[in-house]
Amino acid sequence: MRYFDKYVELIEKGDIVVGRAVKLAIKRVERFKEQYKFKQNEVDRRIKFIENETSQTKGGNGKLKLALPQKVWLEVAWGFYHDAEVTKVNPETMEEYQTVEERRLIHEIPVIMARGSGKTTLGSAIAMVGQIMDGEYGADVQLLAYNREQAGFLYNASRAMTSNENSLLHMMVLSGSLRSTKQGILYEPTNSLMNIKTSDYESLDGTNAHFNIFDEVHTYDDDFIKVVNDGSAKKRKNWQTWYLSTNGTKRERLFDRYFKIWMDILEGKTDNDSVMPFIYQLDNPEEIHDSKMWQKSMPLLGITTEKETIAADIEMSRNDPSQQAELMAKTFNLPVNNYLAYFVNEETKGNRDKFKPELFDGEDGSPALAIIGIDLSAVNDISSVSFMIKDGDAFQFVNRKYMPRTNVEKLPKEQRDKYFEWEQQGYLILHEEAFNKQSFIFDDIQRYMSEHNILPMAVGYDDWNAAELHGMFNDSYGEITHNVSMTTKTLSQPMKIYKQLIGNEKIVFDDPVATWNHLNVVVRVDGAGNIFPNKEKAKNKIDVFMSQLIAFITYEKNKDDLEYYYS
Numbered sequence: 001m002r003y004f005d006k007y008v009e010l011i012e013k014g015d016i017v018v019g020r021a022v023k024l025a026i027k028r029v030e031r032f033k034e035q036y037k038f039k040q041n042e043v044d045r046r047i048k049f050i051e052n053e054t055s056q057t058k059g060g061n062g063k064l065k066l067a068l069p070q071k072v073w074l075e076v077a078w079g080f081y082h083d084a085e086v087t088k089v090n091p092e093t094m095e096e097y098q099t100v101e102e103r104r105l106i107h108e109i110p111v112i113m114a115r116g117s118g119k120t121t122l123g124s125a126i127a128m129v130g131q132i133m134d135g136e137y138g139a140d141v142q143l144l145a146y147n148r149e150q151a152g153f154l155y156n157a158s159r160a161m162t163s164n165e166n167s168l169l170h171m172m173v174l175s176g177s178l179r180s181t182k183q184g185i186l187y188e189p190t191n192s193l194m195n196i197k198t199s200d201y202e203s204l205d206g207t208n209a210h211f212n213i214f215d216e217v218h219t220y221d222d223d224f225i226k227v228v229n230d231g232s233a234k235k236r237k238n239w240q241t242w243y244l245s246t247n248g249t250k251r252e253r254l255f256d257r258y259f260k261i262w263m264d265i266l267e268g269k270t271d272n273d274s275v276m277p278f279i280y281q282l283d284n285p286e287e288i289h290d291s292k293m294w295q296k297s298m299p300l301l302g303i304t305t306e307k308e309t310i311a312a313d314i315e316m317s318r319n320d321p322s323q324q325a326e327l328m329a330k331t332f333n334l335p336v337n338n339y340l341a342y343f344v345n346e347e348t349k350g351n352r353d354k355f356k357p358e359l360f361d362g363e364d365g366s367p368a369l370a371i372i373g374i375d376l377s378a379v380n381d382i383s384s385v386s387f388m389i390k391d392g393d394a395f396q397f398v399n400r401k402y403m404p405r406t407n408v409e410k411l412p413k414e415q416r417d418k419y420f421e422w423e424q425q426g427y428l429i430l431h432e433e434a435f436n437k438q439s440f441i442f443d444d445i446q447r448y449m450s451e452h453n454i455l456p457m458a459v460g461y462d463d464w465n466a467a468e469l470h471g472m473f474n475d476s477y478g479e480i481t482h483n484v485s486m487t488t489k490t491l492s493q494p495m496k497i498y499k500q501l502i503g504n505e506k507i508v509f510d511d512p513v514a515t516w517n518h519l520n521v522v523v524r525v526d527g528a529g530n531i532f533p534n535k536e537k538a539k540n541k542i543d544v545f546m547s548q549l550i551a552f553i554t555y556e557k558n559k560d561d562l563e564y565y566y567s
Contacts, residue, residue: 001029001033001038001040001075001076001079002040002075003043003068003071003072003075004029004072004075004076006068007026007068007069007072008026010068011026016295017292017293017295017296018280018295018296018299019279019280019281019282019283019296019297020283021263021266021277021278021279021280021281022278022279022280022296024266024267025266025276025277025278025279028266028276029076029276032076032080032105032273035273036080036081036082036105036273037080037081037082037102038079038080038081039079039081040079042078042079042081043074043075043078043079045133046074046078046129046133047066047071047074047075049128049129049132049133050064050066050074050125050128050129051063051064051065051066052167052168053128053161053167053168053169054124054125054128054161054164054167054169055160055161055164055167056121057120057121057124057156057157057160057161063164063166063167064121064125066122067299067300067303069299069300070118070122070300072278073109073111073278074126076106076109076276077106077109077240077242077276078104080104080105080106081102081103081104081105082102082103082105083100083101083102083103084100084101084102084103085098085099085100086098086099086100086101101237103237103238104237104238104240105273105274106240106273106274106275106276107229107232107233107239107240107241107274107275108229108240108241108242108243108274108275108276109240109241109242109243109275109276109277109278110217110242110243110245110258110262110275110277110278110279111242111243111244111245111277111278112243112245112246112247112259112262112277112278112279112280112281112333113246113278113280113297113298113299113300113333114246114280114297114298114305114330114331114332114333115246115330115331116298116304116305116331117298117299117300117304117305118300118303118304119215119244119245120153120154120157120215120244121157122244123143123154123157123213123215123242123244124154124157124158124160124161125161126211126213126242127141127143127154127158127194127211127213128158128161128169129211130210130211130240131185131187131190131192131193131194131210131211132178132187132190132192134210134211134238135190136190136192136210136236136238137190137191137192138190138191138192138210139190139192139210139211140192140193140194140195140207140208140209140210141192141193141194141195141209141210141211141212141213142194142195142196142197142207142209142211142212142213142228143155143158143194143195143196143197143213143215144196144197144198144212144213144214144215144224144228145196145198145214145215145216145219146198146199146216146219146220146221147198147199148196148198150215150216150219151196151197151198151215152196153215154196154213154215155184155185155194155195155196158185158194159180159185162178162185172187176188177189181193183195184196192210197228199220199221199222199224200224207228207231207232208231208232208234208235208236209228209231209232209236209239210232210236210238210239210240211239211240211241211242212228212229212232212239212240212241212242213241213242213244214228214241214242214243214244214245215244215245216244216245216246216248217243217244217245217248217254217255217258218245218246218247218248218250218255218329219248219250220253220254220255221250221253221254222254223254223257225241225254225258228241229241243258246329246330246333247259247281247329247330247333247334247335248329248330251335251345251519252519256335259279261275262275262277262279263277263279265277266279279333280296280297280298280299280333281296281297281332281333281334282294282296282297282332282333282334283296285328285332285334285344287332288314288327288328288332291307291310291311294307294310294332297331297332297333298310298331310331313327313331314327325344328344342495342499342521342522342523342531342533343499343502343518343519343521344503345519347499347502347503347518348515348518348519349515350397350502350507350508350509350510350511350514350515350518351502351505351506351507351508351509352508352509352510354394354505354508355396355508355509355510356391356396356508357398357510359389359391359396360387360389360396360398360452360454361452361453362452362453362454362455363453364453367453367454367455368389368452368453368454368455369389369454369455369457369565369566370387370388370389370449370454370455370456370457371387371388371389371390371456371457371458371459371460371551371552371554371555371562372385372386372387372388372445372456372458372459372460372551372554373385373386373388373459373460373461373484373546373547373548373549373550373551373552373553373554374386374459374460374461374462374466374469374547374550375462375543375544375546375547375550376436376438376441376461376462376465376466376469377436377465377543381403381541381543382401382402382403382428382513382541382543382544383401383402383403383436383441383543384399384400384401384402384517384543384544384546384547385399385400385401385402385441385445385547386398386399386544386547386548386550386551387399387400387454387551388548388551388552388555390555390566391508393506394501394505394506394507394508395501395506395507395508395552395555396508396509397507397508397509397511397514397548397551398509398511399509399511399513399514399544399547399548400429400441400444400445400448401422401427401428401429401513401543401544402428402429402431402436402440402441402444403419403428403429403430403431403436404430404431404432404433404434404435404436405430405431405432406434408420408430422512422513425512427511427512427513428513429444438466438468438469438472439468439472441469442469442472442473446476456473456477456480457480457562457565458480458481458482458554458555458558458562459473459477459480459481459482459554460481460482460483460484460550460551460553460554461481461482461483461484461550462483462484462485462486462550463483463485464486470483482554482557482558484550484553484554484557488530488531488532489530490553491531491532491533491549491553492530492531492532494549494552494553494556495523495531495532495533495549496531497556498549498552507548507552509548511544513544514544514545514548516541517541517542517543517544517545518542518544518545520541520542520545521533521542521545533545533546
């Protein structure tokens with residue numbers, strides 16, 4: 001394996017820097033070398049075709065020159081073969097018999113790397129190989145994306161390659177053996193069609209393409225990958241699916257599910273040698289500040305992307321969480337939520353392994369002393385009440401959440417089912433009131449505090465919508481309520497401290513609704529670097545985050561008076 005061996009040699013010498021996932025991939029290929037057949041000639045003729053006959057489609061012209069990492073991916077994908085035992089049927093006698101066929105080992109190749117790494121051009125070149133070089137009759141190639149516009153980038157790049165006058169592809173066009181049709185690009189000698197497909201299940205059902213190229217998998221909401229692969233696996237011996245994508249910014253969706261499968265394969269938790277992931281990402285966020293580490297997520301750094309450009313992007317993202325999120329997800333391939341996400345994915349989990357539920361159960365004569373934060377809504381949103389207890393230098397949270405059942409029943413099925421599941425698990429209170437009555441919530445809070453022997457030391461609230469509840473607390477417990485106004489001046493600095501604390505494992509909760517709400521937090525940033533939670537941009541609820549933040553602000557504003565009770 002001339003390219004792989006050279007790659008490993010340069011990594012071991014320290015000339016190339018790769019992350020943990022790539023090291024796992026290398027270890028896996030080393031095992032393949034011992035276990036399976038490898039055919040260098042099959043690799044070489046395909047790479048030769050790409051470099052001699054395909055062309056650059058972005059940022060330059062001329063023939064496509066593959067970089068060493070790209071050659072490694074192709075070498076691994078196209079070089080390994082194994083003997084497959086298959087059951088066949090004699091069409092004349094209809095009797096079954098066993099035979100052994102030599103087949104391509106690897107069918108699925110996820111290549112996850114930073115934007116600007118030449119994914120579109122490489123994907124188009126791979127598509128040309130599948131259509132023309134494999135020599136299989138009817139070797140259809142599908143260029144797949146969530147919508148036609150994205151899939152069109154691959155298709156247009158493939159068409160552009162056929163226009164290079166110095167290439168065999170262009171000669172094929174002139175001879176009529178390779179031509180554009182209404183359905184796509186047709187290679188007549190093998191009746192192989194390259195075309196665009198999107199997430200339309202009806203158009204995908206029954207397809208059996210030889211090659212599938214999935215572009216920007218992180219954008220997908222629906223799993224149309226499975227139906228495509230199932231169709232290819234049933235009809236094609238040497239089919240392949242390539243996934244070319246960044247990590248993206250949609251969390252807890254399809255990409256994360258497949259990413260976990262790929263990592264489980266690399267880590268040896270799942271045994272499947274037909275899938276060979278190459279995942280390029282930083283090993284931790286701190287490496288963003290070390291340019292020597294950038295190659296971990298950008299294997300073509302200095303070829304398709306310049307270091308100076310990345311450094312400028314980092315500088316531009318300072319004090320802008322939205323730019324930081326995009327940079328982390330699409331340049332360094334670290335999982336973050338969305339373009340305006342305030343919390344990185346791991347932070348939203350609330351350091352749940354450090355949660356101490358026993359803190360919220362007091363004893364007679366020694367009640368649990370809690371700071372309460374309240375974020376109320378009348379009807380549509382969740383009303384949330386957070387109990388915060390200081391635990392050394394950490395802050396632990398338990399939350400009570402309320403919503404009218406009739407409103408949940410009107411939600412879309414997916415969201416409705418999620419709310420009902422949380423109700424079953426005890427994380428959400430669905431009540432029969434027409435709206436979130438403050439008297440109902442106060443009665444429930446009192447009952448909960450009585451059952452768990454909790455004593456409120458201070459209560460933070462927003463006077464815009466909690467005046468009634470504010471009065472009930474003061475009447476029952478004395479003057480313990482504190483208004484927390486929803487202004488940038490009030491929220492900006494505490495939000496920054498809260499984020500730092502949660503990253504340092506000092507904000508602790510074990511609550512899927514709170515995790516979901518933290519995932520949904522988006523912010524706006526003003527010219528002075530002040531931040532404010534932007535509910536208009538948040539497509540989903542952030543009420544539990546807000547009630548926790550209000551409790552935290554209430555403590556910080558009254559720390560001198562409250563610290564005595566936690567010393």
